[in-house]
Amino acid sequence: MEQKGGVGGQWLYDPSTDAGNPLGVAGVHSSIYASLRINFPRITSGFSDFPFYPTINNGGGGDGRRYPGHGEILRYIRDFCDAFGLMDAVRLNTRVVHVSLAPRSDGDGDGSMRWTVRSCATAEQGEAEEATAEELFDAVVVAVGQFTQPRILSINGMDNCNESGKDLALEIGEVAMEVHISVRSMDDGAIGLGMRKAMSRHHNLHLHSQIDCLHEDGRVVFADGSGVVADAVIYCTGYDFSFPFLDTGGLVTVDDNHVGPLFEHTFPPALAPSLSFVGIPNKVVTPLFYEVQARWVAQVLSGRRSPPSPEEMTRSTEEYHRAREVAGVPKRRSHDIFDLEYCDEFGEKHCGFPRLEEWKKELLWSAFTRLRDNDRESFRDGDDYHDSELVRPGGLALAGMAHRRRR
Ligand SMILES: Cc1cc2nc3c(=O)[nH]c(=O)nc-3n(C[C@H](O)[C@H](O)[C@H](O)COP(=O)(O)OP(=O)(O)OC[C@H]3O[C@@H](n4cnc5c(N)ncnc54)[C@H](O)[C@@H]3O)c2cc1C
8 A cells, every 4th residue: 555646655756845844744755855866876776686777768768877866766666566567466545544453353263463454545735535444454564664754853962964964965055155064973984084075175065063052043053152044954864763553552662763672673573473564674785675574574474484483572672672782772773784794694594585695795885985985976976986896797787788878
C-alpha cells in the first residue's frame, strides 16, 4: 500500500518540498531537493539482481553520470518494478491510517496473530479523502522510510550538520550574501576535510560553533559569544522515526530515535514474525541492506526459515544494544551501522545472501574517502578516479557505457 500516485519513495521528487511548509508537515513525503545528486557511485547504489546501468527511459532523459541526480534513481526504481512485474502487487494512492492487532477469534487455533489494517484512498490536493477500508492480514511489513519527520532540536542539543546540509550550504552560497554554518563540533572529523577545502574558496561561507540562542529579530548568537543577523535558519539536523498509524499496544516504541525492541533492527520479538520493519538501519549500503532485510522477511513469512524464539531474540537484542551503549554510542544512533562486516554477517546468517565482493567493498571505501576528503564541490565529478582497477569486468563495461551515453 503506497500513499503516493507512484513508486519511488523519497526519490519521487515533489517540488512542493521546496516551496511548502518549511517544517515539512505539509503532507509532502519526500525530502529530496531539486539539485540532489547521490553521495555514492551508482555501481554501489543498486539492487543485487538489477545493475544500476544508465537508464534510457522511453528513449530519452537518462543521466549517465557516475553520481547521478535524483531523477535517475527514480527511473531505475521504475525500471526495476517493470522488470520484475512488481506493480501488480502495489496499491497506489492508498494511505495506511491504522494498524493494530486483531482480536483473536475462535478460528485462530494455531495461535498466530492477525492485523487489522485501515487504509484510505489518497485524495488529490484540496479534495476530501475517501472513506477508509478495513482489512485483515496475517502479517504487516512496515517500510515507510525514515526521512519525513524533521528532527527539530532545541538549539542547545543541536547535532552536527548532515551531508545534505553541506551540499546545500555550498549551493546557497552561490546566491546568498553570507552563509553561516553552525556545527556542534568544530573538529575536522565533524565538518570534514572536503568541506573545509570547498569553504576555503568561498569568502561568504563562515563556520561557527553551535548556536546558543535564536532571537526573534533574527539575531543568532553562537556558543563563543559571536553573532550574526540571519534572514533564514535551515535545520540540517536529520529526521525522526515516526509510525503514526501503528498501534502495537506499547510492544514497539520509539524513544530518542531508537525503535525497539527490534531483533536485528527487523523483528519485534513479541510480535515476530507477523510484524517486521524494513529500512530502519542507517549508514548501511542502500538499497542493498534493505534488500537483504526484505529477503529475510520474505523467507520467514513464506515458512522457508524460522526466526529464533522470542526469548532468544529478546536476549540477543538486549545484548546488542548494551554493547553499543558500553561503546558510548548514543541512543539516537542505535540504528547507525557503519560496519560492512556486520552487513555481510547479517545477510549470510539470516537469508543466505552472499557476502559483498571485495572489489565492491574497496570501491565503497574509496568512495567514502572521496566523500569525506575530496573537495565537497567536485568530489562527484572529475577525472581523478583511481578505482578503475577495483571494478570487475562487468563494472568496467558499465563505466564505459555511462561515458558513451553522456556524450
Ligand atoms: C536529502 C536526502 C538525501 C539522500 N541521499 C541518498 C544518497 O545519496 N544515496 C542513497 O543511497 N540514499 C540517499 N538517501 C536515502 C534514501 O532516500 C533512502 O535510503 C531510501 O529512500 C529508503 O527507502 P525506503 O523505501 O525505506 O523509504 P522511502 O523512500 O521514504 O519510502 C517510503 C514509502 O512509504 C510511503 N508511506 C509512508 N507512510 C505511508 C502510509 N502511512 N501509507 C502508505 N504509504 C506510506 C511513502 O509515500 C514512501 O513512498 C537520501 C535521503 C534524503 C532525505
